[in-house]
Amino acid sequence: MNEVSSASAAIAVIDWQALSLSLQLASATALLLLPLAIWLARLLAWSQFRHQGALEAAILLPLVLPPTVLGYYLLLGFGGASPLGQAYHALTGRALVFSFDGLLAASLIFNLPFAVQPMQRSFAAIPREVREAAWVSGLSRWQTFLRIELPLAWPGIAAALALTFAHTLGEFGVVLMVGGSLPGETKTVAIAIYDQAQAFNDAAAAGMSALLLVLSFVAVLLVSRLGRSALRR
Amino acid sequence: MKLVARLEQSAPIPLAADIACDSGELLALVGPSGSGKSTILRCLAGLHRPAGGSVRCGDETWFDAVRGIDVTPQRRRVGFVFQHYALFPHLSAQANVMLALQHLPARERAAKARHWLARSKLEGLEERRPAELSGGQQQRVAIARALAREPQVLLLDEAFSAVDQVTRRKLLRQLIEMRRSLAIPIVLVTHDLEEAALLADRMTVLHHGRTLQTAPPDEVLARPASALVARLTDQPNIFFGQVVEQLPASDTTLIDWLGKPLQANHHPKAAVGDRVCWVVPEAGVILVRDHQTDRENTFAATVSERLAWRGHATVTARVGDGREARLSFAIGSAVAQRRGIVPGACIALQLQKAAICLLPVDPLGGRQFGP
Numbered sequence: 001m002n003e004v005s006s007a008s009a010a011i012a013v014i015d016w017q018a019l020s021l022s023l024q025l026a027s028a029t030a031l032l033l034l035p036l037a038i039w040l041a042r043l044l045a046w047s048q049f050r051h052q053g054a055l056e057a058a059i060l061l062p063l064v065l066p067p068t069v070l071g072y073y074l075l076l077g078f079g080g081a082s083p084l085g086q087a088y089h090a091l092t093g094r095a096l097v098f099s100f101d102g103l104l105a106a107s108l109i110f111n112l113p114f115a116v117q118p119m120q121r122s123f124a125a126i127p128r129e130v131r132e133a134a135w136v137s138g139l140s141r142w143q144t145f146l147r148i149e150l151p152l153a154w155p156g157i158a159a160a161l162a163l164t165f166a167h168t169l170g171e172f173g174v175v176l177m178v179g180g181s182l183p184g185e186t187k188t189v190a191i192a193i194y195d196q197a198q199a200f201n202d203a204a205a206a207g208m209s210a211l212l213l214v215l216s217f218v219a220v221l222l223v224s225r226l227g228r229s230a231l232r233r
Numbered sequence: 234m235k236l237v238a239r240l241e242q243s244a245p246i247p248l249a250a251d252i253a254c255d256s257g258e259l260l261a262l263v264g265p266s267g268s269g270k271s272t273i274l275r276c277l278a279g280l281h282r283p284a285g286g287s288v289r290c291g292d293e294t295w296f297d298a299v300r301g302i303d304v305t306p307q308r309r310r311v312g313f314v315f316q317h318y319a320l321f322p323h324l325s326a327q328a329n330v331m332l333a334l335q336h337l338p339a340r341e342r343a344a345k346a347r348h349w350l351a352r353s354k355l356e357g358l359e360e361r362r363p364a365e366l367s368g369g370q371q372q373r374v375a376i377a378r379a380l381a382r383e384p385q386v387l388l389l390d391e392a393f394s395a396v397d398q399v400t401r402r403k404l405l406r407q408l409i410e411m412r413r414s415l416a417i418p419i420v421l422v423t424h425d426l427e428e429a430a431l432l433a434d435r436m437t438v439l440h441h442g443r444t445l446q447t448a449p450p451d452e453v454l455a456r457p458a459s460a461l462v463a464r465l466t467d468q469p470n471i472f473f474g475q476v477v478e479q480l481p482a483s484d485t486t487l488i489d490w491l492g493k494p495l496q497a498n499h500h501p502k503a504a505v506g507d508r509v510c511w512v513v514p515e516a517g518v519i520l521v522r523d524h525q526t527d528r529e530n531t532f533a534a535t536v537s538e539r540l541a542w543r544g545h546a547t548v549t550a551r552v553g554d555g556r557e558a559r560l561s562f563a564i565g566s567a568v569a570q571r572r573g574i575v576p577g578a579c580i581a582l583q584l585q586k587a588a589i590c591l592l593p594v595d596p597l598g599g600r601q602f603g604p
Contacts, residue, residue, distance in 0.1 A: 127317075129315045129317065129319035130319045132306070132313075133319035133321070135307055136279075136307075136382075137332050137378065137382060138333060138335040138382060139307065139335065152322070
């Protein structure tokens with residue numbers, strides 16, 4: 001009886017607004033990164049061009065950079081005084097910092113390595129001859145992409161989406177720097193956990209942490225299963 | 234319909250190649266690795282763009298560097314069989330072939346794909362994926378897919394090299410049968426001379442992207458255009474000598490070889506004193522009996538090696554005493570046995586005058602004979 005009431009108490013103290021915002025951010029990031037990351041992954045997997053190494057390094061940078069450093073530069077780049085911030089304001093009437101829009105833009109950038117890397121590996125695994133066989137069989141580049149490349153690369157693409165989704169739910173430093181912690185606008189579940197822990201509200205912190213733990217575990221499980229199914233083929 | 238191409242480039246692989254292949258003809262491109270064979274095939278298919286030259290098929294121009302024409306692979310209508318087949322691994326055999334039937338209405342494709350698979354003797358395997366097929370079956374799916382496109386040209390890139398010897402023989406036989414019904418140019422890239430000799434009407438010998446000679450396989454073997462062609466076609470009997478006398482009246486050019494006279498058919502371009510290269514095919518070397526040693530071009534020799542395989546023996550023998558040369562010839566295993574052809578045996582060999590082919594010494598310095 002006691003356990004049931006503590007469980008329902010945990011559910012009651014979950015910040016549903018923050019969770020919903022996190023899920024929206026994660027879905028929007030995954031959706032918008034999908035075409036961009038596919039384009040970048042194919043480019044890096046199959047082409048050779050000047051400064052390719054520099055581009056690859058730049059995409060990998062968010063993996064190693066402290067989130068606060070990345071967040072600081074994004075804050076500078078998105079701020080009201082920056083050309084980008086001003087252009088965005090002129091165009092939409094909204095600010096890029098301390099807003100959901102800015103958070104989404106930052107999320108796209110810090111998720112690039114998580115989205116591009118698995119896709120790049122799976123596109124690189126498609127032999128050049130297989131794509132050429134499609135072309136000489138009469139398939140246009142677009143048909144080749146849809147009917148040959150996508151089905152062959154899909155485990156990598158799905159893995160990239162799962163990783164991006166889970167990583168967005170958990171990102172803390174960049175989100176705090178760029179978004180602040182405005183309820184309903186930029187306060188994600190990761191920040192809500194921090195707030196609750198700071199306020200010694202252990203039940204809420206524990207409930208939300210457990211939820212993120214389960215979601216992240218499912219995502220990583222999905223990635224590894226997709227990886228194995230790709231190996232079997 | 235005739236396929237004619239002139240391909241030029243300096244990098245990544247140098248090319249200076251002339252290719253011509255008629256309808257119903259099978260042209261083999263032969264040469265060592267890195268000689269540009271596969272690159273030439275890729276140029277014909279539109280998968281690689283050379284710096285210069287042109288590719289024409291019938292009255293269509295597929296590529297012309299000067300006029301800026303470069304038709305995409307999708308619009309060239311070539312059937313291409315890749316070295317490792319390049320089947321679509323996620324699709325069944327039938328779906329692989331159906332993808333090459335884009336020129337047909339969607340509802341006709343399945344039946345047509347089954348037709349092409351049946352022609353490749355693959356009935357019952359339509360639903361299998363490439364990984365569930367043997368190497369030979371994969372190659373037949375690749376051929377079915379290439380032909381399903383109803384191509385104007387069929388290109389085969391080392392298409393028989395990835396299977397075992399027994400399967401290879403079966404596949405070669407099948408291609409020979411299939412060829413009779415194909416009235417299109419067929420270009421086959423191979424490093425296997427036997428395969429080229431078996432299948433090809435003509436063969437083009439390549440070296441560093443340059444076409445050295447194009448002729449029927451027998452002619453290339455009997456009359457190589459240069460010492461380099463002879464070496465590239467694995468001729469065992471390549472030697473050097475000096476022209477000592479020209480006797481046009483008796484159709485003879487006399488060469489000094491190992492200090493002895495050797496008669497070849499008269500070669501007007503060679504002058505007395507010229508150093509020449511000469512080649513004699515294995516079939517032009519005859520084992521003579523003891524009482525026939527007074528025949529022309531007969532040399533005493535000592536057997537150094539006998540390799541027997543399926544009823545045939547390849548024998549290598551040392552000729553000459555001081556300056557030695559090794560002559561190679563072929564006889565039946567039974568004859569070799571009966572005549573006691575074992576290492577160390579003393580024999581007499583006649584080099585047939587008409588089979589001896591005189592060549593300029595420097596293969597790449599033009600066709601000139603000289604001292």
